[in-house]
Amino acid sequence: MQPATTNRKLMWWGINILVLLYAFVPVFWLLSLSLKNAETLNDGNYFPTHPTGASYQAIFQNDDFVRSLINSIGICLISTLVAIVIGTMCAYAIARLQFPGKAAILAMALLVSMFPQIALVTPLFKIETAIGLFDTWPGLIIPYITFALPLAIYTLSAFFREIPWDLEKAAKMDGATPYQAFRQVITPLAMPGVFTTAILVFIACWNDFLFALSLTSTSNARTVPAAMSYFTGATTFEKPTGPIAAAAIVITIPIVLFVLVFQRRIVAGLTSGAVKG
Amino acid sequence: MTATPTPAAAESADLQIEEETTAIARKRHNEAKAAERKLGLLLVSPAVVIMLAVTAYPVLYAIWLSLNKADLRRPNDNHFIWFSNYVTVLSSPIWWTAFGVTALITVVSAAFELALGMILAIIMHRTIVGRGLVRTSALVPYAIVTVVAAFSWRFAWTQDLGWLAPKGSAPLTSFWPSIGIIILAEIWKTIPFMALLLMAGLALVPEDLLKAASMDGASAWKRFWMVTVPLIKPAILVALLFRTLDAFRIFDNIFILTSGSNNTSSVSMVTYSNLIRGLNLGIGSAMSVLIFITTGIIAFAFIKLFGAAAPGADPGGRR
Numbered sequence: 001m002q003p004a005t006t007n008r009k010l011m012w013w014g015i016n017i018l019v020l021l022y023a024f025v026p027v028f029w030l031l032s033l034s035l036k037n038a039e040t041l042n043d044g045n046y047f048p049t050h051p052t053g054a055s056y057q058a059i060f061q062n063d064d065f066v067r068s069l070i071n072s073i074g075i076c077l078i079s080t081l082v083a084i085v086i087g088t089m090c091a092y093a094i095a096r097l098q099f100p101g102k103a104a105i106l107a108m109a110l111l112v113s114m115f116p117q118i119a120l121v122t123p124l125f126k127i128e129t130a131i132g133l134f135d136t137w138p139g140l141i142i143p144y145i146t147f148a149l150p151l152a153i154y155t156l157s158a159f160f161r162e163i164p165w166d167l168e169k170a171a172k173m174d175g176a177t178p179y180q181a182f183r184q185v186i187t188p189l190a191m192p193g194v195f196t197t198a199i200l201v202f203i204a205c206w207n208d209f210l211f212a213l214s215l216t217s218t219s220n221a222r223t224v225p226a227a228m229s230y231f232t233g234a235t236t237f238e239k240p241t242g243p244i245a246a247a248a249i250v251i252t253i254p255i256v257l258f259v260l261v262f263q264r265r266i267v268a269g270l271t272s273g274a275v276k277g
Numbered sequence: 278m279t280a281t282p283t284p285a286a287a288e289s290a291d292l293q294i295e296e297e298t299t300a301i302a303r304k305r306h307n308e309a310k311a312a313e314r315k316l317g318l319l320l321v322s323p324a325v326v327i328m329l330a331v332t333a334y335p336v337l338y339a340i341w342l343s344l345n346k347a348d349l350r351r352p353n354d355n356h357f358i359w360f361s362n363y364v365t366v367l368s369s370p371i372w373w374t375a376f377g378v379t380a381l382i383t384v385v386s387a388a389f390e391l392a393l394g395m396i397l398a399i400i401m402h403r404t405i406v407g408r409g410l411v412r413t414s415a416l417v418p419y420a421i422v423t424v425v426a427a428f429s430w431r432f433a434w435t436q437d438l439g440w441l442a443p444k445g446s447a448p449l450t451s452f453w454p455s456i457g458i459i460i461l462a463e464i465w466k467t468i469p470f471m472a473l474l475l476m477a478g479l480a481l482v483p484e485d486l487l488k489a490a491s492m493d494g495a496s497a498w499k500r501f502w503m504v505t506v507p508l509i510k511p512a513i514l515v516a517l518l519f520r521t522l523d524a525f526r527i528f529d530n531i532f533i534l535t536s537g538s539n540n541t542s543s544v545s546m547v548t549y550s551n552l553i554r555g556l557n558l559g560i561g562s563a564m565s566v567l568i569f570i571t572t573g574i575i576a577f578a579f580i581k582l583f584g585a586a587a588p589g590a591d592p593g594g595r596r
Binding site: 093094123203209 | 421438549
């Protein structure tokens, strides 16, 4: 690399600013809508002239929204936890053990990840109404786990392949019991990968709309993305812009925090499972 | 080895012990292998059972439903009707319009995403200042909920309300502007995903090779096409395959932006309408099966035509 001159630095800063604008303009537009007051809502300006927190107050006084927020958090956390436990077991076996059918499992995971989810909506709707899972937490958690598993298995097995497993043997030679070797040597090495995968899985569950929309009918299990599409305004023809924008910002905050804090890990996780020559 | 022969021991005894220990070792080795196989199968079984139960079984059920008249509004009139549902769907202009719209959105957005994703990948890979900042902000569109982003675009293009909407017109109420906005929303959301996959490919291009090409007088443009692109072709194809399949499933953006008005429904949208709004499970299932088949054809075509290797397709190959 040539030494960076001031001009080249300036050029790169210019390019970086373009990327920032690309990423944040639609997000800040929602933020500004959520802060506009009723009089200036329809003025078409990008920035609010009289910012107010009224929309946020309105949604947090709305039981349906609060309930859907609890649903979103609960359902996504449980799905992530279960998918990570099952996915870790599976990925460990794929990365470390010799057994028949490995290729078939990876092929199946790939198929599931490419699966058109809409093709499952009809049968799942029918099956879930028949066995009483329709409009319940498990009714959403089960499909979420299923579609999170391929992501978890691919990402985790890529991470597990990079772990220097000989360290475990070395620890045992130094007198550690198998449990100690696993707990004190392998677990600290594996945790970052597991954690990264958990973030990716959570983001994927948090993002779901189709299942949340078709497998729920009340605020019993409806998550925020689905609830937002059901928000009603003063009249049935009018969508309540302010509250929708506020709800959108509320569910974007955890995502932006994840990205800010774990940028490196998310990038590593997204690229590790995917392309390696 | 458990027994260490003393220097005084006879050579024959030594050999004997060695033979015995290898036999034991081999037996232990075989036992260990069997145990490993057992553990492996045990560890993967929960994942396999869940994936099979939630996808394979419902798919078979969907195929069965698609061969039946299954209308929840007339539950007493359900019976086996062979392929009538498929005839109904395939002779319906609604299905073919949706199919055309989906194909158009898929092709146009995949093309733009590849070009813009490549530019973003190069920026993230090459920038000499604020690399962390650029990568962090590029992750925002990837991580944000699709419905949230779709609402942002919808409000932005709503008459009077939106900062992008031209005065006195409502772009989301006519066909072509709607399609354009749907594609814009789709591209905005997925450029980062494309860029990250391509960046992983770019990281594998040896710097020396680019330097050598540069010394031979190749321009940056030529280096990109003659050195970088051929080397990262596998990354490009995998990224394209994933995005094409993903774009073909488009639902969230259209549902929020237009709800399928003015013929902007995708195949997933018309299937959803038949199922949840129309409660016609037979027709809905036939559409589901057709989408499933189309997805299969796209994946097969990619692998056959371009030889796109699915990631992890050969397990152990990267060990």
